[in-house]
Amino acid sequence: PGSDLKVTGVDFLKSQNSRLHHTDAYNTKSLVVRRGQAFQIQLSFSRELKAADKLALHFGIGEKPMKPRGSLLSLNPRREPDFSGWRISIVKSSGKECLLSVTSSPSAPVGIYTLNVKTGSNIYKPEDGVVYLLFNPWCKDDVVFLDDEAQRKEYVLNDTGYIYVGSTYSIYNRPWNFGQFEEFILDACMYLMDKSNLRLSSRRDAVLVSRAMSALVNANDDSGVLLGNWSGNYDKGTSPLDWMGSVSILQQYYKTKKPVYYGQCWVFAGVLTTVMRCLGIPSRCVSNFNSAHDTDENLRVDIYLNEFGEKLNRMSLDSVWNFHVWNDVWMKRTDLPSGFDGWQAIDSTPQEQSQGMFQCGPCPLKAIRDGDVYLPYDSKFVYAEVNADKVYWVVKKVNGKDKYIKISTETQGIGVNISTKAVGRDTREDITAEYKFPEGSEQERKSMQKASSFIRPSGMGIRARFAATTAVGDMDSKPAVLRETVSKSGLQLEITNTEVLYPGNPLELAITVKTSTPGSWTINLAGSCQLQSYTGKVEASLGYIKETVKLEGKSETKVPLKIAADSYMKTMASVEDEVLIHITAIAEVQGTDDKLTKETTMRFEYPPITVQMPETAKLNRDFACSFIFKNKLNVPLDNCKLLVEGLGIFKMATFDQGDVKPGRIIKSEVICTPTRVGEKKIVAKLTSAQVKAISVEKAITVTE
Numbered sequence: 001p002g003s004d005l006k007v008t009g010v011d012f013l014k015s016q017n018s019r020l021h022h023t024d025a026y027n028t029k030s031l032v033v034r035r036g037q038a039f040q041i042q043l044s045f046s047r048e049l050k051a052a053d054k055l056a057l058h059f060g061i062g063e064k065p066m067k068p069r070g071s072l073l074s075l076n077p078r079r080e081p082d083f084s085g086w087r088i089s090i091v092k093s094s095g096k097e098c099l100l101s102v103t104s105s106p107s108a109p110v111g112i113y114t115l116n117v118k119t120g121s122n123i124y125k126p127e128d129g130v131v132y133l134l135f136n137p138w139c140k141d142d143v144v145f146l147d148d149e150a151q152r153k154e155y156v157l158n159d160t161g162y163i164y165v166g167s168t169y170s171i172y173n174r175p176w177n178f179g180q181f182e183e184f185i186l187d188a189c190m191y192l193m194d195k196s197n198l199r200l201s202s203r204r205d206a207v208l209v210s211r212a213m214s215a216l217v218n219a220n221d222d223s224g225v226l227l228g229n230w231s232g233n234y235d236k237g238t239s240p241l242d243w244m245g246s247v248s249i250l251q252q253y254y255k256t257k258k259p260v261y262y263g264q265c266w267v268f269a270g271v272l273t274t275v276m277r278c279l280g281i282p283s284r285c286v287s288n289f290n291s292a293h294d295t296d297e298n299l300r301v302d303i304y305l306n307e308f309g310e311k312l313n314r315m316s317l318d319s320v321w322n323f324h325v326w327n328d329v330w331m332k333r334t335d336l337p338s339g340f341d342g343w344q345a346i347d348s349t350p351q352e353q354s355q356g357m358f359q360c361g362p363c364p365l366k367a368i369r370d371g372d373v374y375l376p377y378d379s380k381f382v383y384a385e386v387n388a389d390k391v392y393w394v395v396k397k398v399n400g401k402d403k404y405i406k407i408s409t410e411t412q413g414i415g416v417n418i419s420t421k422a423v424g425r426d427t428r429e430d431i432t433a434e435y436k437f438p439e440g441s442e443q444e445r446k447s448m449q450k451a452s453s454f455i456r457p458s459g460m461g462i463r464a465r466f467a468a469t470t471a472v473g474d475m476d477s478k479p480a481v482l483r484e485t486v487s488k489s490g491l492q493l494e495i496t497n498t499e500v501l502y503p504g505n506p507l508e509l510a511i512t513v514k515t516s517t518p519g520s521w522t523i524n525l526a527g528s529c530q531l532q533s534y535t536g537k538v539e540a541s542l543g544y545i546k547e548t549v550k551l552e553g554k555s556e557t558k559v560p561l562k563i564a565a566d567s568y569m570k571t572m573a574s575v576e577d578e579v580l581i582h583i584t585a586i587a588e589v590q591g592t593d594d595k596l597t598k599e600t601t602m603r604f605e606y607p608p609i610t611v612q613m614p615e616t617a618k619l620n621r622d623f624a625c626s627f628i629f630k631n632k633l634n635v636p637l638d639n640c641k642l643l644v645e646g647l648g649i650f651k652m653a654t655f656d657q658g659d660v661k662p663g664r665i666i667k668s669e670v671i672c673t674p675t676r677v678g679e680k681k682i683v684a685k686l687t688s689a690q691v692k693a694i695s696v697e698k699a700i701t702v703t704e
Helices: 014-020 149-157 185-195 200-204 206-216 247-256 265-279 365-370 379-387 442-454 569-574
Strands: 007-011 031-034 038-045 055-061 072-075 087-094 097-103 111-119 122-124 130-134 160-167 170-177 226-228 260-263 283-293 300-305 319-331 342-346 389-398 401-410 416-421 428-430 492-497 507-515 520-532 538-552 555-563 580-589 595-602 609-612 616-618 623-630 637-646 650-660 665-672 678-687 694-703
Touching (some): 149 265, 185 206, 185 265, 206 342, 226 265, 247 260, 379 442, 401 595, 492 580, 492 595, 520 555, 609 694
Antiparallel strands (some): 111 130, 160 170, 283 319, 283 416, 389 401, 580 595, 637 650
8 A cells, every 4th residue: 555656647638728728729739828827637646646645746947947946846736835826736636547737827937848747756757748838818917918808819819910011002911821820830939939048037028028039030140030131132032022921931940940031021020920929929010101210310311302303212321111010019017117018019120229139129109109218128219110200302413512402391201000900800900099199289299399308309410411501490300390381372292193003004193283372383393203112212213204383373283294114114023022103293383482392102003813712611621722813914924923821721832823924814723621620711922023912812711
């Protein structure tokens, strides 16, 4: 009877535990649980458990788990709980079986724990005895607690979504597969945690973990996941536009442990969303339209134009991106004064160093909105991205020297239509109001005054080499919210397209000039059309107009600007980025000080891909899915590739279609075998030399 008590088996009760912990979707053999929530383990013994028997469960994390460091937890169901915050109890003991309940601390370090069971002097090491412990948005004592089931479903459990791109007036969605539950993704995230060199005590802290991951998703400093490339040449890797999701990127990184080529902002944001959701931190992709990339935190971006209204690349150190994508993560900020809990901005696109590394955030959205830009982390940088002013200068040659003439200042154009995918719906949600008060409101004025007291006023930031050419009156300091000047003539400009913008067709554009006050007005108008990439880099100047327009009183006139197809098709095919059409107009009313600049960015329209497949499918039963594309453009599409992916249905596949002549129809078929139930999405993307980004997605419901 006094024989040694030995453990003969451990059952981690994976299916019941993972259902309760919302971790049943992870594609891994091991148990995955969330902190601060009970899970059960069944032990089998060599004999019945007696009151005098010694029993302890040891959970260790890291290389050499040790009790004093808190990296080794010894849990004894018959002893009072210790200070670690972990608890253990016997649920029931019958015969040689014993059911235990273990609850980790809601602030336990997140990572991989190894379990050993100690009985007397015997130690039992179960085969595959590892438990992954994640953040827990379902647990009210966890700093990432999110008190809304629909939001948890979207921001933690949804493995597909959209990233909003395009330009202010033509926003469109790019489907993105986050795939946080796919094979090796959780292991890749745990590898990143180890690589981050975060101390064990820091791995309990969502603020430090999200900051470290914003650094590791880019390859700068630490050979992290993705190498950024905005050059337009992607021969040595995958073009940023060809990715459909994070899965192949993180799987390749985990396999090779080397940076994956190449990313641009939406790719960095997509991967960082995957990493955050995978670790259990609620996260969303955020697209900021007309995003200021300000090189010296002076809250203004200077834009230099020639006299035709063409933007000059070489002059501008700051730039305005058509859009920039970063992430919001949800957490309490116990490191800050109260009032800054909730959404925090983080950004893994490498733009500016913070504490010596390319990382950004977490920065509370409330701090950005209220102008509290002294709060960590990187709040000045994020504030400038959504609040800078645009100052337009025309550069003219006078006696062989460049002269800079200030045309206008625009205070409302930056940081508009801030967008994310809506909760539980496939639509865009505008979250600008979470980042800024309404333009022109009293709250906005106060917030701006507060922010400006921490940021150098813009008058000081003007670059020395232009100082000589600038009249002192041009140095607006920021706090006075600049109104658009009320002009003598009531001059206004509008830019439109009069025909649909299909690649291969002429671009039919128009600039409308309006006046609204009595009098005869003579207006010098210049308008230009350029192709640019989303970062505002000019790829080609396509043409311009210079005209003098006469208007009487309240009237308007439309001036056409037409660009022939062959003037832009070559550039479209030679640049590996998606290009946008950028139109700038400058108007000056003779005999007055009325000057105005207006710019807008438009995107091309493309023929659609259609997907043919059933609405529902059965688990593990094959079905066919067809992708059909008809080239309705009047130019051939060279080197066409169709990329398709369906999480839980089939792995990513590529079909080379060669050159597709006008009018030709291509069709590809995939045989799909669903491996998971629920609503699943199939995403397809067509790329070619001329057209980079036609995508489509279709949902299918998989039942047992």
